[in-house]
Amino acid sequence: MIPWIFSPLQRSHAGGEELNRGSIVPCHECPERADFITAALRDQGFAEPLAPRDHGEQPLLACHDADFVAFLKTAYADWRASGREGSALPFTFPASGGMARRPMTPQNSIFARLGHYCFDVGTPIVGGTWEAAYWSAQTALTGADLLAEGVPLAFALCRPPGHHAGRGYYGGYCFFNNAALAAESLRQAGHAKVAILDVDYHHGNGTQDIFWQRGDVFYGSIHAEPLTDFPYFCGYADETGAGDGAGATLNLPLPRGTDWQGYQPALEQMLAATKAHGATALVVSLGVDTWYGDPISGFALQTEDFAAMGQHLALLGLPTLVVMEGGYAVADVGKNVANVLRGLEP
Ligand code: OKP
Ligand code: ZN
Numbered sequence: 001m002i003p004w005i006f007s008p009l010q011r012s013h014a015g016g017e018e019l020n021r022g023s024i025v026p027c028h029e030c031p032e033r034a035d036f037i038t039a040a041l042r043d044q045g046f047a048e049p050l051a052p053r054d055h056g057e058q059p060l061l062a063c064h065d066a067d068f069v070a071f072l073k074t075a076y077a078d079w080r081a082s083g084r085e086g087s088a089l090p091f092t093f094p095a096s097g098g099m100a101r102r103p104m105t106p107q108n109s110i111f112a113r114l115g116h117y118c119f120d121v122g123t124p125i126v127g128g129t130w131e132a133a134y135w136s137a138q139t140a141l142t143g144a145d146l147l148a149e150g151v152p153l154a155f156a157l158c159r160p161p162g163h164h165a166g167r168g169y170y171g172g173y174c175f176f177n178n179a180a181l182a183a184e185s186l187r188q189a190g191h192a193k194v195a196i197l198d199v200d201y202h203h204g205n206g207t208q209d210i211f212w213q214r215g216d217v218f219y220g221s222i223h224a225e226p227l228t229d230f231p232y233f234c235g236y237a238d239e240t241g242a243g244d245g246a247g248a249t250l251n252l253p254l255p256r257g258t259d260w261q262g263y264q265p266a267l268e269q270m271l272a273a274t275k276a277h278g279a280t281a282l283v284v285s286l287g288v289d290t291w292y293g294d295p296i297s298g299f300a301l302q303t304e305d306f307a308a309m310g311q312h313l314a315l316l317g318l319p320t321l322v323v324m325e326g327g328y329a330v331a332d333v334g335k336n337v338a339n340v341l342r343g344l345e346p
Helices: 008-012 032-043 058-062 066-081 110-117 129-148 178-188 205-211 260-277 303-314 330-344
Strands: 017-020 023-026 153-156 194-198 217-224 249-254 281-286 320-324
Touching: 008 032, 008 129, 032 330, 058 066, 058 129, 058 178, 066 110, 066 129, 129 153, 129 178, 129 320, 153 330, 178 194, 178 205, 178 217, 178 281, 178 320, 194 205, 194 260, 205 217, 205 249, 217 260, 249 260, 260 303, 281 330, 303 330, 320 330
Parallel strands: 153 320, 194 217, 194 281, 217 249, 281 320
Antiparallel strands: 017 023
């Protein structure tokens, strides 16, 4: 029996609309994603989810800046106080070509602060965002607790997802970096080296940034070419980490249209690199937006390929926490998630 964690409070973030590739569309990252995953796990004979334990805000500061956490906590109230309704979205950003990025003060417009802390226009903040993001993070932290207590395999149904969130920024539907928080918790529980393997369709720029200069946490990712896909600015193969983290980041970008035949060799390469790193615990950033029917993605994995993916990951023989990331074919994500978990089971 694979224990898994989820709180209904994680449904509280329901964002309305996002700007995606030039069009305003209903948010893809909706609470119903979690409902369908829950239903699929029930169908597959999984037990009911465990409630996340409340670790408070302190562990969030292991991976995020205090001013960023404070901003997210009051962002929606600040938005309302500025006289607006609906969802809070930035529309102006400091360009990399020289607009100064000054520290924000309470005097700065809410639009300045949104543009300072967010990197895209697809991640609305609403009244329930803090609550959902907070409990999504607690769900990941509780999953790490279970591993530390000797559970070999657990699933954290994190929603909203996390791998695009960095120390001081959010975006890409992500607020807190759930997988990074879990990895950091496992480090503190005594694992000298931890690996995060990210199989979401999109590059986990936030996770990469957080561990860029650290050799103790390996970050490996298989994702769509940044030349064609979000987050566009990173995830290239030549990004391999720096300082103590030199060589502890592995990016394996693949072209649109990649199916299991193209995916499997990359997965094997990532597993070999993980072994060489010497991690004793594994966090999987699981996006099932690599499925052929995903509405915003371009890989071609089939439902049965996800079981094979799980079986491959199991070959590492490490205590494993699976953390939910993306997957937007809402009614179909659950079966793919269940297949990965079943494949991972010994
Ligand atoms: C989050 B996760 C281009 C814009 C898409 C952001 C996608 C975020 C994906 N299609 N908006 O990695 O699944
Ligand atoms: Zn994704």
